[in-house]
Amino acid sequence: MGCAFTEQTTPGVSRLKPYQPGKPIAELARELGLDERNIVKLASNENPLGPSKKVLVALEQAFQDLTRYPDGSGYQLKQALAQKLGIDTAAITLGNGSNDVLDLIVRAWVSPGDEVVFSEHAFAVYPIATLAASGTPVQVPAKDYGHDLTAMASAITEKTRVVFIANPNNPTGTWLNRDELRVFLDKVPDNVLVVLDEAYYEYIKEPAYPNGLLWLESYPNLIVTRTFSKIYGLASLRVGYSVSSSQIAEVLNRVRQPFNVNSFALAAAEAALDDDDYVERSRMVNRDGLIQLTEGFQKRGLDFIPSLGNFITFDTGRDGEQVYQALLRQGVIVRPVTGYGLPRHLRVSVGTEDENKAFLSALPKALGKAV
Numbered sequence: 001m002g003c004a005f006t007e008q009t010t011p012g013v014s015r016l017k018p019y020q021p022g023k024p025i026a027e028l029a030r031e032l033g034l035d036e037r038n039i040v041k042l043a044s045n046e047n048p049l050g051p052s053k054k055v056l057v058a059l060e061q062a063f064q065d066l067t068r069y070p071d072g073s074g075y076q077l078k079q080a081l082a083q084k085l086g087i088d089t090a091a092i093t094l095g096n097g098s099n100d101v102l103d104l105i106v107r108a109w110v111s112p113g114d115e116v117v118f119s120e121h122a123f124a125v126y127p128i129a130t131l132a133a134s135g136t137p138v139q140v141p142a143k144d145y146g147h148d149l150t151a152m153a154s155a156i157t158e159k160t161r162v163v164f165i166a167n168p169n170n171p172t173g174t175w176l177n178r179d180e181l182r183v184f185l186d187k188v189p190d191n192v193l194v195v196l197d198e199a200y201y202e203y204i205k206e207p208a209y210p211n212g213l214l215w216l217e218s219y220p221n222l223i224v225t226r227t228f229s230k231i232y233g234l235a236s237l238r239v240g241y242s243v244s245s246s247q248i249a250e251v252l253n254r255v256r257q258p259f260n261v262n263s264f265a266l267a268a269a270e271a272a273l274d275d276d277d278y279v280e281r282s283r284m285v286n287r288d289g290l291i292q293l294t295e296g297f298q299k300r301g302l303d304f305i306p307s308l309g310n311f312i313t314f315d316t317g318r319d320g321e322q323v324y325q326a327l328l329r330q331g332v333i334v335r336p337v338t339g340y341g342l343p344r345h346l347r348v349s350v351g352t353e354d355e356n357k358a359f360l361s362a363l364p365k366a367l368g369k370a371v
């Protein structure tokens with residue numbers, strides 16, 4: 001109390017609440033005096049397979065250049081991405097996680113008082129980035145836990161600079177099909193940026209799920225973001241990117257830190273892109289795990305939100321925070337989503353078969369009943 005600096009922040013920062021990350025394994029081990037090996041963390045949508053062998057080899061080589069600054073242009077990774085995705089390198093902006101790119105977008109285009117539109121229950125970084133720039137967050141009520149695109153289009157005003165769409169959304173796992181999104185993109189004025197956040201794109205084989213990259217030519221106001229944190233298994237290294245018109249990428253390049261992606265992240269991401277087997281295995285483990293968890297919920301009579309991501313959000317039917325705490329006491333870390341307006345729900349990431357089993361086994365006790 002009484003510190004002038006807590007009162008002298010910018011207007012947006014005064015309303016800002018810090019991002020709540022998943023509880024680290026080491027922290028729970030310390031708190032409960034448990035062995036880290038007995039803790040299952042299904043709280044941050046991480047790849048449960050451990051790193052790709054190709055990535056480990058690339059990292060070892062990267063140590064040779066430890067004393068040098070990274071390649072600030074990310075030349076090699078951009079080349080590899082361009083080739084993989086069939087796009088121009090000038091369309092790519094690299095970030096310290098895709099989180100960084102989301103932040104750059106707001107910093108480049110949102111002045112204090114400008115509006116940023118996103119959905120209720122959508123990814124927490126959208127309001128955080130908006131408020132950090134003293135923009136005005138415009139949260140549109142969700143429909144069936146997902147984005148209500150009709151309402152979102154109606155929420156766009158003269159002051160709107162950016163609309164964020166997560167497809168699929170985290171933490172709800174809800175998704176928008178090709179037709180719905182196209183209708184929406186047609187409605188958005190040319191001078192409003194649409195950020196299509198495809199953090200889980202590589203997991204998805206659903207035919208009606210759209211690839212945003214195919215729309216970049218038709219919609220010059222579109223920015224697609226993706227990440228190496230999820231299926232590529234590089235959450236710790238922080239690397240993500242956006243694909244957009246080269247003019248938009250040029251603006252983002254002005255505001256980013258000169259070396260926002262470090263050498264290890266660059267080398268690892270390039271190697272990860274080249275490991276198709278790892279990606280395929282990750283997709284299979286996720287597909288099987290989603291089925292395992294879904295069946296587990298059904299068997300226990302619990303409602304869940306069908307998900308295309310590497311996580312599922314389920315309805316505990318009671319105070320989610322208490323169930324979360326009761327799972328922690330059994331060494332299982334999931335994610336409370338009260339901050340997302342879902343106080344009864346919990347989000348569980350898809351783990352290995354054994355991890356999913358450990359979670360499902362701990363669930364009845366945590367719910368206070370024998371099922």
Ligand SMILES: *Cc1c(COP(=O)(O)O)cnc(C)c1O
Pocket residue numbers: 045096097098099100123166168169170197199226227228229230235238239240
């Ligand atoms: C995980 C996630 C990201 C990616 O975050 P990184 O900064 O790349 O680790 C972005 N958007 C959504 C919706 C996510 O769930």
